[in-house]
Amino acid sequence: MLKISDLRKKFTIDNGVDNHILNGLNLTVDDGEFVTILGNNGAGKSTLFNLISGAILPNEGYIYLDEKDITFMPEHKRSKFIGRVFQSPMRGTAPNLTVAENLALSYGRQNRKNFNWALTKNLKEIFRDKLAEADMGLENKLDAKIKNLSGGQCQVVALIMCTIKPPELILLDEHTAALDPKTADDVMAFTKRIVEKDHLTALMITHHLEDAIAYGNRLIMMDRGVVAYEFSGAAKSEITPEELRTFYHLKEG
Amino acid sequence: MSLAIGSLQLGLIYSLIAMGIYISFRVLNTPDLTAEGSFVFGMAVMTISTVNGHPVLGIVLALLAGGLAGLVTALLQTKLRIPAILSGILTMTGLYTINLMVMQGSSNLTLLGVTTIYDLLGGLLPMDFEWAKILVSLLFVVIAMTVLVLFFKTNCGLCIRAIGDNEMMARSSSMSVDLYKIVGLMISNGLIALCGGLVACDQGYADMNSGAGMLVVGLAAVIIGEAFIRRRTILAGMFSCLLGSVIYRFILALAISTRIFPAYAMKLLSAVIVTIALAIPAYQYYKENYQLKKRDRHA
Numbered sequence: 001m002l003k004i005s006d007l008r009k010k011f012t013i014d015n016g017v018d019n020h021i022l023n024g025l026n027l028t029v030d031d032g033e034f035v036t037i038l039g040n041n042g043a044g045k046s047t048l049f050n051l052i053s054g055a056i057l058p059n060e061g062y063i064y065l066d067e068k069d070i071t072f073m074p075e076h077k078r079s080k081f082i083g084r085v086f087q088s089p090m091r092g093t094a095p096n097l098t099v100a101e102n103l104a105l106s107y108g109r110q111n112r113k114n115f116n117w118a119l120t121k122n123l124k125e126i127f128r129d130k131l132a133e134a135d136m137g138l139e140n141k142l143d144a145k146i147k148n149l150s151g152g153q154c155q156v157v158a159l160i161m162c163t164i165k166p167p168e169l170i171l172l173d174e175h176t177a178a179l180d181p182k183t184a185d186d187v188m189a190f191t192k193r194i195v196e197k198d199h200l201t202a203l204m205i206t207h208h209l210e211d212a213i214a215y216g217n218r219l220i221m222m223d224r225g226v227v228a229y230e231f232s233g234a235a236k237s238e239i240t241p242e243e244l245r246t247f248y249h250l251k252e253g
Numbered sequence: 254m255s256l257a258i259g260s261l262q263l264g265l266i267y268s269l270i271a272m273g274i275y276i277s278f279r280v281l282n283t284p285d286l287t288a289e290g291s292f293v294f295g296m297a298v299m300t301i302s303t304v305n306g307h308p309v310l311g312i313v314l315a316l317l318a319g320g321l322a323g324l325v326t327a328l329l330q331t332k333l334r335i336p337a338i339l340s341g342i343l344t345m346t347g348l349y350t351i352n353l354m355v356m357q358g359s360s361n362l363t364l365l366g367v368t369t370i371y372d373l374l375g376g377l378l379p380m381d382f383e384w385a386k387i388l389v390s391l392l393f394v395v396i397a398m399t400v401l402v403l404f405f406k407t408n409c410g411l412c413i414r415a416i417g418d419n420e421m422m423a424r425s426s427s428m429s430v431d432l433y434k435i436v437g438l439m440i441s442n443g444l445i446a447l448c449g450g451l452v453a454c455d456q457g458y459a460d461m462n463s464g465a466g467m468l469v470v471g472l473a474a475v476i477i478g479e480a481f482i483r484r485r486t487i488l489a490g491m492f493s494c495l496l497g498s499v500i501y502r503f504i505l506a507l508a509i510s511t512r513i514f515p516a517y518a519m520k521l522l523s524a525v526i527v528t529i530a531l532a533i534p535a536y537q538y539y540k541e542n543y544q545l546k547k548r549d550r551h552a
Contacts, residue, residue: 094423105426
């Protein structure tokens with residue numbers, strides 16, 4: 001269970017003016033919940049992800065994962081049990097290493113044995129099976145370099161890297177936004193499959209209203225650094241993209 | 254003939270510095286200028302150790318000395334967040350004093366009449382001393398290559414490669430980036446210092462100024478080797494360091510033996526060779542654009 005209480009983050013701009021990005025955000029996500037997050041630019045969605053993953057530290061407030069206080073835990077320790085997939089396909093993978101090597105790196109992240117061989121036949125078999133599940137022809141590309149894959153394949157590899165050892169929480173940061181519509185649908189479908197199969201707890205930022213409604217079991221809308229609206233259950237399945245659209249840009253309105 | 258043998262010998266020894274530079278420049282993707290300091294550091298440590306009758310211990314000490322230099326640079330880079338180039342320059346500058354201290358204040362120490370590692374191992378071999386030296390150097394190169402290739406197949410080695418490739422990914426895959434950078438730079442500088450130590454034994458003296466330009470020499474070997482070997486695996490990389498280093502020595506020997514250049518032109522030649530090699534991608538880019546612009550005239 002992820003529990004965020006009164007989280008605040010401000011950035012100081014050059015001229016000394018404080019820019020308050022998160023203003024006391026509260027959020028509780030139960031185990032196995034798949035939450036989609038909407039919000040206009042600057043609402044604090046990415047800042048929230050950066051705080052959860054430990055890339056930056058909050059000014060106030062606390063983050064608990066499974067009753068553990070992880071607010072100030074270093075990023076590389078958190079990433080043992082928090083997976084993150086980024087918008088850019090190139091960000092979550094090492095482009096000049098092969099698919100198998102990338103998977104080996106993330107496979108070992110919870111318990112890395114520094115002086116064991118990184119790749120064994122056994123491991124490669126496990127990776128091949130995992131890649132075959134995605135149904136994108138990746139199982140024959142174990143020894144291909146990541147930079148020779150398409151954007152969609154790259155994101156699938158990044159997703160598998162995050163989930164090959166099921167994490168306690170997975171953060172999806174607009175991970176289909178850079179893909180063409182058809183590939184984006186494929187990757188979303190694969191995401192759903194993985195999340196459901198391993199009963200993962202997931203947060204997904206998206207600007208795609210249809211996706212936000214279609215996927216997950218709860219939808220939250222962020223505005224000015226807090227959770228402004230929340231929909232779950234019937235309310236979520238009945239809402240239309242047009243209705244959602246009216247909740248945007250409250251600042252101006 | 255003796256020129257060729259000499260070049261082969263130098264090429265073999267200097268391939269170690271090429272491998273060290275390959276690890277920092279290519280694998281870790283950090284420009285590490287510590288090389289010029291750690292080279293002399295290894296030289297000084299090896300010479301003092303050999304003069305005091307411990308040539309084998311000298312090898313271990315040279316490796317450790319280089320590792321220490323690498324550790325300092327890596328700590329400056331990671332913990333104090335000083336830019337990579339500046340970290341290297343700081344360590345290199347500081348090492349100048351350390352090296353003088355190790356060499357007990359003199360800028361030049363001779364190994365004349367002292368049993369070096371070459372005398373020790375080469376004496377066991379039933380052949381001409383020149384060839385025995387080559388075999389001993391080859392032994393060091395083969396050991397270094399084997400250890401490195403195997404090391405980069407372990408998880409630790411793979412992490413070092415990943416950090417050079419995409420540091421952000423490394424962090425989100427739960428790697429302690431600082432730790433692996435430190436290990437990488439220690440190995441790199443350990444090799445460079447070992448190279449310095451062997452050079453001292455080969456030429457029979459240690460000199461404070463022999464570090465100058467070493468970085469370019471190493472880089473030249475890496476680049477020349479990569480022009481011949483196109484594969485980009487660690488094994489291929491190690492072979493290209495070896496091949497590049499030997500070819501580089503032959504080019505220099507040829508250039509100097511034609512008597513067009515005096516012996517002291519070596520550094521300038523090295524710089525020019527590296528510049529030409531580095532300019533090839535830019536040249537290809539201009540050439541391609543030039544041809545594209547000219548297409549209408551041919552139509």
